[in-house]
Amino acid sequence: MHLEEIAFHVGPGAHAVLLLDQAGWHGSAELIVPPNIALMSLPPRCPELNPVENLWQFMRDNWLSNRIFTSYEDIVDHCCFAWNALVEQPWRIMSIGLRQWAHGF
Helix, strand or coil: CHHHHHHHHCCCCCCEEEEECCCHHHHCCCCCCCCCEEEEECCCCCHHHCCHHHHHHHHHHHHHCCCCCCCHHHHHHHHHHHHHHHHCCHHHHHHHHCCHHHCCC
16 A cells, blocks of 8 residues: 555656665565556665664664563553654754765765
8 A cells, every 4th residue: 555655646757766675575475566666675784775774773772772661552652752752853863864975966
């Protein structure tokens, strides 16, 4: 459904390229990729190419590590807190995700 939604918003005559890490479900044989989308897998163990990996690490380092969770709900609550705390800091997201080498292309 997610790919269908993206495909719907791709302009007429345009083609979208989605960068993916190599999570197992990204390469499932059951995955239906619309014709106006191409999937491009990033190489393994290359966080410099996938800035969101650095965001997850920042969340773990600052809000989610060194804790004992008492229940599934406790895990979800802590994750929601961490996500909301990060979203309130757009400058932090920009600084973590910025790749100077990517500018100028």
